[in-house]
Structure formats: C-alpha cells, structure tokens
Amino acid sequence: MENDVIYGKNSVMEALISGKREINKIIISKNIHTDAKMNKIKELAQQKGIVFQFAGRDKFEQYAQFNHQGIIAQISPIEYLELEDFINQKSGKYRSLVILDGVEDVHNLGAIVRTCVCAGIDGIIIPSRRNVQVNSVVEKTSAGAINHIPIIKVNSLINAVQTLKDNDWWVIATDASARDNYYDVKYNDMNFAIIMGAEHAGVSKSLLKASDFIVKIPMQNDFNSLNVSNALSAIVFEALRQRLIDK
Amino acid sequence: MENDVIYGKNSVMEALISGKREINKIIISKNIHTDAKMNKIKELAQQKGIVFQFAGRDKFEQYAQFNHQGIIAQISPIEYLELEDFINQKSGKYRSLVILDGVEDVHNLGAIVRTCVCAGIDGIIIPSRRNVQVNSVVEKTSAGAINHIPIIKVNSLINAVQTLKDNDWWVIATDASARDNYYDVKYNDMNFAIIMGAEHAGVSKSLLKASDFIVKIPMQNDFNSLNVSNALSAIVFEALRQRLIDK
DSSP states (O other): OOOEEEESHHHHHHHHHHOOSOEEEEEEETTSOOOHHHHHHHHHHHHTTOOEEEEOHHHHHTTTTSOOTTEEEEEOOOOOBOHHHHHHSOOSSOOEEEEEESOOOHHHHHHHHHHHHHTTOOEEEEESSSSOOOOHHHHHHTTTGGGGSOEEEESOHHHHHHHHHHTTEEEEEEOTTOSEEGGGSOOTTSEEEEEEEBTTTBSOHHHHHHOSEEEEOOOSTTOOOOOHHHHHHHHHHHHHHHHHHTO | OOOEEEESHHHHHHHHHHOOSOEEEEEEETTSOOOHHHHHHHHHHHHTTOOEEEEOHHHHHTTTTSOOTTEEEEEOOOOOBOHHHHHHSOOSSOOEEEEEESOOOHHHHHHHHHHHHHTTOOEEEEESSSSOOOOHHHHHHTTTGGGGSOEEEESOHHHHHHHHHHTTEEEEEEOTTOSEEGGGSOOTTSEEEEEEEBTTTBSOHHHHHHOSEEEEOOOSTTOOOOOHHHHHHHHHHHHHHHHHHTO
C-alpha cells in the first residue's frame, strides 16, 4: 500500500502515540535545533522500532509549501471506518457524531477535527464526494487530532442519516432560519449526530427534511457569517457542558 | 493618509455597508462573471458616490497571492479605538470584551473577529506588540466582520486589565490548568473581559495573576489542543446563551 506523507512535530508525535497507522520512516532535517518535542518523537520512535533518519535541505525542498518544521513521516493512509461498524461498536454510554455536508476548506476540516476530539465527539462522517477529504494538510491543521477520532466515509449522507435514525440515533441539523436555538436541545440522554453545512450553501434541503431537529446559533449584530468550525464549537461544547453538569 | 487595500467580495461589501472607513476606489476585474453580490456592491458604491473601475489581469497580478475574487478596494486604514473612549461610551447594558494575548496567526484573528461579532462581543483588545495586527488578510478572513466591532490597541495589556478592573469590569483569563470550567462563570450580570492566550504559550503569568477568574475548557480524550478561535467560540456563545435564556 502506498504511503502518505505527514509533516510537522504534532502530526508525527500524535501518529506515534496513537499507534493506529504503520509508520514506515521518520525523516528529520539536519538543519533544525532539537527541542523537547523532537526528543520525545525520537524516544517514541526508538521504543517502537521505527527508523528515523536525518536529511539535508535538498530532501525537504519538495515539501517547501508545507510548514513541516523539519520533520516528516511516511505513514500508511488513514483508515476510514464503515458506518455500520461504528454503530455496532457497543458502548455503555450515549455516543455522538458530527456529519459534514460539503465542507470545502481543508483548514476548516482540520479545526473541526480538533474541536471534535477536544469535546469528546465519537466520530465524524464525511461524504465521499463534494467534501474535502482527509489529506496531509488536514492532518497538520488538526495537530494530529485525526488519529484520535474515527472518520467514517459514506457514499450517501441521506442514507447514513436514515441508518442512524433506524438505530436509535437522533439527527440534528443546523440552519440559520431555524426556530429553535442549539442550546434548546437536550443532548445528554440520546445518541446524537449534528449536521454542519457547507461554508456558503448550508445543510442541503434533503438532509434538513430528514433530520429530527433543526437548530440555529442565535446571531447578534445582523452579521450571519460564523466560520463553520466556530459554529460547531459552540454546539459541541454546549452538548459537553450539559453532559458534565448532569453528572 | 495612505490607503490600505482590501480584497474579496465580502470585505468590500461589509466596508461599504458599515460606512465607517473612507473608500477611495473600487477596482473590479474585467475577467470575472458578475453575480448578485457583485451587483449589490456596484449598487452600494453608486449610492455612496464611490468610484469603481474595471481593470485587466495585469492590475490584479500584484494581488495574486490573495484570494481577491476579482475585486479590491482602496480604503482608509482601520481606526483603532482608545480603551478609555471605549470604557466611557455609556451603555444601558453590561458589555463584553475579548483580550488577545499574543495570538500569532492571521487566520485565527480573522476567525476570532467573526466569532466575536456573531456572539455580540462589544470590542477586541490587542497589544501593539507580540500579536498579529489587523491587515488585509485578517480583514478578508474575517469576512468583513472587522468593520462591525471596535478594535482597541493598547501598549500594555497589564495596564489595560488594571484600567478595566478600576472601571467595574471583571476579567476572566483562560488557562488549561484552571480548576473552574468556563461555564461556571455567570456572565450576564457584569461587564466582562475574556483573555485568550497565544496558540502555544497561553495567557502570560502576569495577566493570569491580575485576572478575577481563571477558567478552563474541559478537554476530553487527553487531547489538549483546541484552536484558539474554537476555544473562544465555546466561551462567548456560553456567555450569550446565559444572557438570552435569562431574558
């Protein structure tokens, strides 16, 4: 299987820690000063018997457009999870998903992955078309968070939503014209999936129709242009707040 | 006074709508298809008697590194507000501020500005050094939101915090090792200022010491790496939630 290349200290460190993907080789620039994080990476690589080698500027030139911080790794590609397998993973508690309907910007996807991991979301569903895919820019922007959460790729979001509903999940779509606010939902006594729409178009009509709830984020100042990752952050941390204060 | 250049449809549109800054000239590419937003821009420019002209590829070449969408405007620079003037603006209600302590990334600053405007924050304080400044990338990333909120530039954040405290403001700093969660604070019966730290270093020790409250965002999955704009989003929308449900 062909390897992906990931770059940056956080990406490489998180891939080492999670251990889910096979790291073929780590390449470190001869021209950078070592630091605590770099030493930790070398230590982890040695423990796991992963080769690391030092290379000069010429090796790193091909990655000049990336902010590689003098370190790259060759790694097996992200393994996507099947939705059915995710659903069938038995869990003692209610679980949560985020569904992305047409998010186009790689930096947004990276920020969304970080936010989901920090807020304890259990998985992210992306469609196999019309949505940015997980690549090394996303991996870098996510600060390695991509290794801490299953990514579920589906051919049809509408089928995925139906499958979730058939399996005791509740589906919540976001839409600027919704009547209810996102904090009106009680998140802590159900399995829930939150659908976030594309940066401009929002959640598609068919998905809105298929959802159990439609909620909005109340906007102040007549300025209705919240970045999708920031909108998601408000919602998933509200869900977490409800869960934590209910304990 | 020298002009700034802003670019992109949203930036130009929002600058026209807000009317706070003097637009010298709008330049539109001959090579783009017009759309509803572009027509609206032309209409607003005509109403306000602002010159717009059409230019070829050569004019736009110098802006090639920006995602200009075929439109730029020459505009008077952002006018920063003095902290004292902000404080002295009498208001019938409690007000809110966000203080940025060393945010380095222009895209983060743009996302923070959008989030603050959407959540009804009344102003943003940035230090005149060791923090990214408002430039045309921030203006573009903020989708024009920069025109909807006062930016207050101060020489010393510690003096600013002291001035706020002397004027019936409460200061809340964020720190990963705080004991209290951000949602434990009651935001709706006080003037509050939230300090967000640099992407890596966090809020500086002296500011933590000067603050009235220190709060954290509870992190799940042992992954403590939330993007600063997403962390802020969780907090400011919690403050807004408290205000709205209390009405």
